[in-house]
Amino acid sequence: MTRDTRARMIETTARLLHQRGFYGTSLNDILAESGAPRGSLYYHFPGGKEELVLVAMLEGITEVTRFLEGVFAEAPGPDEAVRAYVQGAAQDMRDSGFVYGCPVAPIVLDSPPKSSALAEACREAIEEWQRILAEGLGSGGIERRRAESLATVIVSAVEGALLLARARRDVAPLDTVAEELALMVRSALPHSTSAV
Amino acid sequence: MTRDTRARMIETTARLLHQRGFYGTSLNDILAESGAPRGSLYYHFPGGKEELVLVAMLEGITEVTRFLEGVFAEAPGPDEAVRAYVQGAAQDMRDSGFVYGCPVAPIVLDSPPKSSALAEACREAIEEWQRILAEGLGSGGIERRRAESLATVIVSAVEGALLLARARRDVAPLDTVAEELALMVRSALPHSTSAV
Amino acid sequence: MTRDTRARMIETTARLLHQRGFYGTSLNDILAESGAPRGSLYYHFPGGKEELVLVAMLEGITEVTRFLEGVFAEAPGPDEAVRAYVQGAAQDMRDSGFVYGCPVAPIVLDSPPKSSALAEACREAIEEWQRILAEGLGSGGIERRRAESLATVIVSAVEGALLLARARRDVAPLDTVAEELALMVRSALPHSTSAV
Amino acid sequence: MTRDTRARMIETTARLLHQRGFYGTSLNDILAESGAPRGSLYYHFPGGKEELVLVAMLEGITEVTRFLEGVFAEAPGPDEAVRAYVQGAAQDMRDSGFVYGCPVAPIVLDSPPKSSALAEACREAIEEWQRILAEGLGSGGIERRRAESLATVIVSAVEGALLLARARRDVAPLDTVAEELALMVRSALPHSTSAV
DNA sequence: ACTTTCGGGACCGCCCGTTAAT
DNA sequence: ATTAACGGGCGGTCCCGAAAGT
Numbered sequence: 001m002t003r004d005t006r007a008r009m010i011e012t013t014a015r016l017l018h019q020r021g022f023y024g025t026s027l028n029d030i031l032a033e034s035g036a037p038r039g040s041l042y043y044h045f046p047g048g049k050e051e052l053v054l055v056a057m058l059e060g061i062t063e064v065t066r067f068l069e070g071v072f073a074e075a076p077g078p079d080e081a082v083r084a085y086v087q088g089a090a091q092d093m094r095d096s097g098f099v100y101g102c103p104v105a106p107i108v109l110d111s112p113p114k115s116s117a118l119a120e121a122c123r124e125a126i127e128e129w130q131r132i133l134a135e136g137l138g139s140g141g142i143e144r145r146r147a148e149s150l151a152t153v154i155v156s157a158v159e160g161a162l163l164l165a166r167a168r169r170d171v172a173p174l175d176t177v178a179e180e181l182a183l184m185v186r187s188a189l190p191h192s193t194s195a196v
Numbered sequence: 197m198t199r200d201t202r203a204r205m206i207e208t209t210a211r212l213l214h215q216r217g218f219y220g221t222s223l224n225d226i227l228a229e230s231g232a233p234r235g236s237l238y239y240h241f242p243g244g245k246e247e248l249v250l251v252a253m254l255e256g257i258t259e260v261t262r263f264l265e266g267v268f269a270e271a272p273g274p275d276e277a278v279r280a281y282v283q284g285a286a287q288d289m290r291d292s293g294f295v296y297g298c299p300v301a302p303i304v305l306d307s308p309p310k311s312s313a314l315a316e317a318c319r320e321a322i323e324e325w326q327r328i329l330a331e332g333l334g335s336g337g338i339e340r341r342r343a344e345s346l347a348t349v350i351v352s353a354v355e356g357a358l359l360l361a362r363a364r365r366d367v368a369p370l371d372t373v374a375e376e377l378a379l380m381v382r383s384a385l386p387h388s389t390s391a392v
Numbered sequence: 393m394t395r396d397t398r399a400r401m402i403e404t405t406a407r408l409l410h411q412r413g414f415y416g417t418s419l420n421d422i423l424a425e426s427g428a429p430r431g432s433l434y435y436h437f438p439g440g441k442e443e444l445v446l447v448a449m450l451e452g453i454t455e456v457t458r459f460l461e462g463v464f465a466e467a468p469g470p471d472e473a474v475r476a477y478v479q480g481a482a483q484d485m486r487d488s489g490f491v492y493g494c495p496v497a498p499i500v501l502d503s504p505p506k507s508s509a510l511a512e513a514c515r516e517a518i519e520e521w522q523r524i525l526a527e528g529l530g531s532g533g534i535e536r537r538r539a540e541s542l543a544t545v546i547v548s549a550v551e552g553a554l555l556l557a558r559a560r561r562d563v564a565p566l567d568t569v570a571e572e573l574a575l576m577v578r579s580a581l582p583h584s585t586s587a588v
Numbered sequence: 589m590t591r592d593t594r595a596r597m598i599e600t601t602a603r604l605l606h607q608r609g610f611y612g613t614s615l616n617d618i619l620a621e622s623g624a625p626r627g628s629l630y631y632h633f634p635g636g637k638e639e640l641v642l643v644a645m646l647e648g649i650t651e652v653t654r655f656l657e658g659v660f661a662e663a664p665g666p667d668e669a670v671r672a673y674v675q676g677a678a679q680d681m682r683d684s685g686f687v688y689g690c691p692v693a694p695i696v697l698d699s700p701p702k703s704s705a706l707a708e709a710c711r712e713a714i715e716e717w718q719r720i721l722a723e724g725l726g727s728g729g730i731e732r733r734r735a736e737s738l739a740t741v742i743v744s745a746v747e748g749a750l751l752l753a754r755a756r757r758d759v760a761p762l763d764t765v766a767e768e769l770a771l772m773v774r775s776a777l778p779h780s781t782s783a784v
Numbered sequence: 785a786c787t788t789t790c791g792g793g794a795c796c797g798c799c800c801g802t803t804a805a806t
Numbered sequence: 807a808t809t810a811a812c813g814g815g816c817g818g819t820c821c822c823g824a825a826a827g828t
Contacts (some may be wrong), residue, residue: 614817637817
């Protein structure tokens, strides 16, 4: 029961963070939706809201990281890996009714107070994703510096496309970005003939 | 004095929205920082917080739109226009101490309630920016469909790069995105030899 | 236009007082419903809310007083006069959708602050109605002391029956009270055989 | 301590409702006078003001109901029971410094919004009192229909006399009504000689 | 290990009244 | 006779966190 309560609180928190950000997510809502009593929160998360949010965000980050590692492990080439990454994000969006996007974006834009821990975690998550992408592109033969630039563009474009998709309630921007990023990566590959 | 009070409230609201989003921006903060009394708020904005936020956001949107139109009018080519656009965003970020990003992003991610007006305005702003970009790219000779795809990627990448820049408190992601997007546009131009 | 605005404000105030009492009636509501601008209120009623309420209440009191005088002037006997009085109140209730009751009751029960003027007016209105009733009954031959007692009972029963009628949204209590009070008065008449 | 805080809030609420009605009774006043912190209110009464008011009113209603049942159980006859009932009301008025009247009257006259629960409770309380009175009179030998009519008149007259007493800050109207109602009931009793 | 109850401050919106300018 | 623009305090609700009590 203990684990259930704790896990349910984390899940609910993650969802509410996506929907309404840090300040828009109230502990009361979390408690009400997860069915946990008030006291339990401070038993499981003595650090209060910030700790709970951090844990929920870290779980989301880990999922994204795992997924990103997976696509590079499984895709036939870097361009296909990137396409799969973006399409995975699109799927999450669609499946969740345009709620689930990037787990760090809402925190970054709300910039909660006393948030060195939260802000740090956001920064590190983004760096990790960039690193994985850069390595994946590098393995495909793209020169290191270029790969890092492309990784930055890819992370940026996906973050932005998630935002556009949510605003339109339509995954079309993610589809478009998936194609263009794949093309961009292909163009950067060493033996590419750059056919568009 | 009238204009001053009203204008000051809008300015303060815009800044706080960038810093902490819709839910993190309290009317008390706005009133305290703009030095306006509570009665004035509901005189100038009978619709309350939502109306004030809408007005502040619309002003920010207009600024971006104007700037975007300007870069295409003045730059020698579409690739340079895109570079100037992203560099303009980078400059705003730097000048504001990593506070000012996109005026619609915080609203989209907070998805305020009863907000058809706010959500609609966000959607329209993004479409407008995409339209301006697509037209600008089209004028440079890029085929219409491709221009629209690139416009989506550009808007997405800028949105995302603003988020990355904020997370890192460093405009490097915007610089990188500026270069890569310019390159991407140049590659799409008809007489391009696509040299990378 | 002046009279119109002023008169409309008074009317609206009277209605809102009946509906929600002194504290439940806001100047904003009055202004909104009467279509008058804010400044007009303090031009016509420098004393603010309390003065406006006093005026509105006094108009209502005068109407009741006039009606009460009328029934005694026109009815064939005191018992019929009392019946007509109560039925008049019932008609007001019904016609107004169970909004209009006694003009002083909401003020008495809210006991507004600094209200010597309002409270005094309520007290005087009640005394006036009792006086008219006592005189009317006395003219019918009922001994003076008894007439005064009956007047008190009649005013009380009507006040209470208005409250019951409103609570039930049904004028039945007023009909019942009309019959019983008429009977009570007839029983008190000198030549009455007290037949029921 | 739990019971104390909750009970104190209810008591204070009841008193303030009598004094100033629903809209004139602020939660701030209640909290200040009962010494309870804000959080306790929404813990004990999640429904907010309306729930607190409902509970306070129901307690007052129960007291009246108990008292009414008591007078019929103890008085030698229906007329004496009615006299005792009215005198009980008079005593409450006097003892409370002309604050305590009927617990439902202030709510009925303020007709709070969204208040089906409150309005319903008022209606039911009045019906219950009428029922008790009608039964008590019926037990004394008064025919059922007449007893019901008299019950309506009695409840009405007491409600009204409480209002008159409060307006005058004098229980005289209640004394008068006590005598006249007792007389009225006696006249309606089967073996009455109807001596006045 | 977990819950109940407290604590008080912040939220946004509305309140009534005033002022300076017509 | 009316208006625009304050002025600031109070409305009910909800906030996050802690304490007391199992």
